Amino acid sequence: MKYYAPDYYGRFKCIADKCKHSCCIGWEIDVDEDTLALYDTIGGEIGERLQKNICRDGDCAHFVLGGEERCPFLNDRNLCDIILELGDGALCDICADHPRYRSFYKDRTEEGLGMSCEEAARIILTNPFKVKIVLTEDDGERAEADPKEEWFLNLRDKIIAMLQKRELPVDMRLMGVVSALGIDLPSLSPDALYGLYISLERLDEEWTAYLDRLRETELTKDPDLEVPYEQLLVYLVYRNLKAEDIVGTMKFCLISYLVICHISEVMGGSMEALQDVCRRYSAEIEYSDENIGRIINVL
Numbered sequence: 001m002k003y004y005a006p007d008y009y010g011r012f013k014c015i016a017d018k019c020k021h022s023c024c025i026g027w028e029i030d031v032d033e034d035t036l037a038l039y040d041t042i043g044g045e046i047g048e049r050l051q052k053n054i055c056r057d058g059d060c061a062h063f064v065l066g067g068e069e070r071c072p073f074l075n076d077r078n079l080c081d082i083i084l085e086l087g088d089g090a091l092c093d094i095c096a097d098h099p100r101y102r103s104f105y106k107d108r109t110e111e112g113l114g115m116s117c118e119e120a121a122r123i124i125l126t127n128p129f130k131v132k133i134v135l136t137e138d139d140g141e142r143a144e145a146d147p148k149e150e151w152f153l154n155l156r157d158k159i160i161a162m163l164q165k166r167e168l169p170v171d172m173r174l175m176g177v178v179s180a181l182g183i184d185l186p187s188l189s190p191d192a193l194y195g196l197y198i199s200l201e202r203l204d205e206e207w208t209a210y211l212d213r214l215r216e217t218e219l220t221k222d223p224d225l226e227v228p229y230e231q232l233l234v235y236l237v238y239r240n241l242k243a244e245d246i247v248g249t250m251k252f253c254l255i256s257y258l259v260i261c262h263i264s265e266v267m268g269g270s271m272e273a274l275q276d277v278c279r280r281y282s283a284e285i286e287y288s289d290e291n292i293g294r295i296i297n298v299l
Helices: 033-039 044-052 081-086 093-097 118-125 147-163 170-181 190-198 206-215 223-240 243-266 271-286 289-298
Strands: 002-006 100-104 108-113 133-138
Touching: 033 044, 044 081, 108 118, 108 223, 118 223, 118 271, 147 170, 147 223, 147 243, 170 223, 170 243, 190 206, 190 243, 190 289, 206 243, 206 271, 223 243, 223 271, 243 271, 243 289, 271 289
Parallel strands: 002 108
Antiparallel strands: 002 133, 100 108
16 A cells, blocks of 8 residues: 655644644544553553543543543643653554544555644645645555546646646636636625534634624735645645545535635734634534535535
């Protein structure tokens, strides 16, 4: 099996206590079976804390969140006591992987960084170079390629190449992709767009205030953000475009781009605003199959 990822993938490293929006707050953290078995062998004070703070009811064990929905092992310095006591190798799969995600094909696995992490969003959006999807690992095992998957991946590469034509304004590149794919986007008024997004499940009520800005029309766009906008589009396509519904998932990428840009431009159109909105949008929308499905159904 071959493994591929954007060329910035290896630059990611968790910034731990320097993170302003810890992924150890507000998320229910499942504990996989292998890690749970490891925790059952650990003694001492940390072992007692593990047993006390893991709920085993339901389909999957998970940590019992404390006050302000903090992970019980996130200490007052915003560092992980499991890492401090037992090392990185004792983390459950979700904690070890986040914000990484994977897409699986017959003869390859693709990896990426999700923008719900502020450091991942910073790495992606501040990258000045055209993103390349590169081979990161080859374990030597071979699987027969699926012709349909190969066709899809070639199409996606062409879409990304079109989005990276820097001799054109980024919005013109986007319209070129829309035209080439024959996509017909519905005409959604600001109120209709707001109505769609406000009807979706929300992880954090603070997101509501961001959605309220969809109804505002006074926008400020920084011309220096052309490259970050390109990186956002490439990220959305790489992560969300699916072979089983190319038109539907491409529409999702387009509407996501428009919503993110609109909100960030109402907020002043700065790089800081763009990173913040991307992080929140990813957490609220990209990590919810139900929300993605409802958006695609409307489009």
